[in-house]
Amino acid sequence: MVDTVTAADPRTDPRDEPAAPPSLEVRGLAYAYPDGHQALFGVDLTVARGERVALLGPNGAGKTTLVLHLNGILTGGAGSVTVAGLRVDPADRGALAEIRRRVGVVFQDPDDQLFMPTVREDVAFGPANAGLRGAELAARVHEALALVGMEEYADRPPHHLSFGQRRRVAVATVLAMRPEILVLDEPSSNLDPASRRELADILRSLDVTVLMVTHDLPYALELCPRSVVLSEGVIAADGPTRDLLCDEALMRAHRLELPFGFDPRSVTLPHA
Amino acid sequence: MGSGHAHRLYRHGHSPVHRLPAHTKIAAVLAFVLTVVATPREAVWAFGAYALLLAAVAALSRVPARHLLTRMLIEVPFVAFAVLMPFVAEGPRVEALGMSLSESGLWGAWNVLAKGTLGVAASVLLASTTELREILLGLQRLRMPPLLVQIASFMLRYGDVITDEMRRMRLARLSRGFTARGVRQWGVLAKTAGALFIRAYERGERVHLAMLSRGYTGTMPATDETAATRAQWTSAAALPLAALAVCLMGWWTL
Incomplete structure (x- = not known):
């Protein structure tokens, strides 16, 4: 088991912004759906500004439920969510x-x-x-499309784009809001290897905090220095991605499996 | 999917008719159709004049006649009703082609046929020179209730997605040896339709979540600020004004 580490991001110098609040702070979040099914049992998670964190976990671990809490679509359970110092409060419409x-939530299906x-x-x-x-x-639209390299497709209908292009436009739709934190739900799903690499390049080039929900462990290793494992509604592990992926007991306990032949120790990390 | 079925009506072009703002064209077509409907059916020459007016607009738009005529075939099922009228209507009868036909029925059929055809022709002409998306924006500018415009926009956006889903379900059926031969297979088709409905419904919920996540509060932000100039309105008004003149002549010569 890997303990919580305060992952210092190599790109942000703490001297620049001494008092910047964390991009995301989740405290004791618990939630049960109206049908009685409880999905979250007290989640604690802090993501510092500029960090890229992968949220790993088996199907049914509560990942989507957690994501929908981050922007206040689901509320009403116990605990709190704070985004860059502002607390999610369903009663306060302006907030x-x-x-x-x-x-900025990028959903799994770009359609x-x-x-x-x-x-x-x-x-x-x-x-x-x-x-x-x-x-x-x-100007804002142009800026967002330029960040994902899709400026020349501005006047196309989305269904005329390839799947990879649609995923990139989906990222642009939230970048246009200049988010504090980008939350991606399975960003690499259904992408061919080239589109997958293009998206990785784009995500690395962005100066924004990223929380990436994924089953794609190599992708998590490639993009996120830190990972957290959500299992049965709680954070079961939190640490450097490579350490988590190399912890075989942990991986087995939470139904996480590396693709055949993939050894996290053997790859050179782009962000290392 | 390429260009979806939703866009088969539109024909790309750069004519003066194409360039007019959509809302002026919609208003012109509506006014034209109302004028045509208000014309007395006995003024037969007036309908010829209307057809000439439309032909002039078609020539100006450089949309080939073939494109327009094939798309006007949509009218055929509705015309079937008009054809029946001379046989079933009451009143004095005339002999033609060895059949006894009702005089008022003949006039009625002519009325439906002429006015219907002109209306369809005008609409096809509008659709051929205006992109569907533009038509929706035009309706919005003409103060159509925003909810209806939104519903139509979503149909436009998701029509292809759902057709595609339907195609995949059909392939999945075929791949497992299913062929619809008769009534006994209707159950499977009905279940497919039901599954498609549920999938579309669930997609609707996911789309709504995505909209909420980007700050949707129940109304679409009005980002469209295109306004038509006086000159554009005047050009668009040429068709209904000419039609109005014909209509008045029709009443006057009666």
Whole structure:
């Protein structure tokens, strides 16, 4: 078992922002669905600004439930979620709008995320809800599409794009809101190896805190210096990704398996 | 999927008709259709004049006649009703082609046929020169209730996604040796339809979550600020104004 470590991010110098609150702070979060099924049993998780953290766990561990708490879509259980110092409070509508701007959730199926008729309108949806209009809005859309290399597709309807392109546009739709933290649900699912690498390059180039929910352990190792394991509604482990992946007892206990032939000790980490 | 079935009506182009803002075109077509409907059916020449007006717009838009005519075939099932009218209507009868036909029925059939065809032609012309997306934006600018515009936009966005899902389910059925031969297979088809409905419904819920996550509060942000100039409105008004002149002449010569 690996203990909690305070992973100092190599890219942010603590002297720059001495009092920056953590991007995400989850305290004692517990939640049961209205049908009585309890998904979370007291989750504690702190993600510092600029960190990239992988959230690992078997199916049914409560990962999606946790994600939906981060931007206040699910509320009403015990515990608290704080995003860069602002507490998620369903009663405060103004604060909730700001929380949803700060937490950019990229859902697993880009067809769910991209619901507007064109890429441009879809990327504009979030910032427009936040009140941006006109040239400012156009600049924001352009900026977000440029970050994922999809500027020239702005006027295409989403269903004319390849799956990898749609995933990148889905990332742009939340980047357009200049989030404090990017939450990705299975970002590598259904991607071919080239699209997978392109997305990894994009995620590494972004100057934003990332929480990545995934079953793709090599991808977690490649992108996230730190990982946490969510199992049966609690954080079962938290530590450097490579240490977790090499802990065979831990992996077995939480139904996590490395792909055949993959040895986390043998790869050179891009962020190491 | 390539270009989806939803876009077969539109024909890309750069004519003056294509360039007009969608809402001016929608307003023009609506006014034109109302004018046509208001014309007395006995003024037969007026309908010829309307057809000429539409032909002039079609020529200006450079949409080939073939494109328009094949798409106008959608009218055929509705015309079937008009064809029946001379046989079933009451009143004085006339002899034609060895059949006894009702005079009022003939007029009724002509009325439905002429006005219907002109309406369909005008709509096909609008759809051929305006992208579906633009038509929706145009309706929004014309103050159509936002909820209806949103529903139509989602249909436009997810039509292809759901058709694709339906195609995959069909392939899955075929791959396991299913062929729909008769009534006994309807149960399977009905279950497929049900499964498709549930999948679409669940997708709707996921889309709603994604919308909430990006700050949706029940109304779409109005990001569209395109306004039509006076000149554009004037060009668009040319068709219904000409039609109105024809209509008034029709009443006057009666």
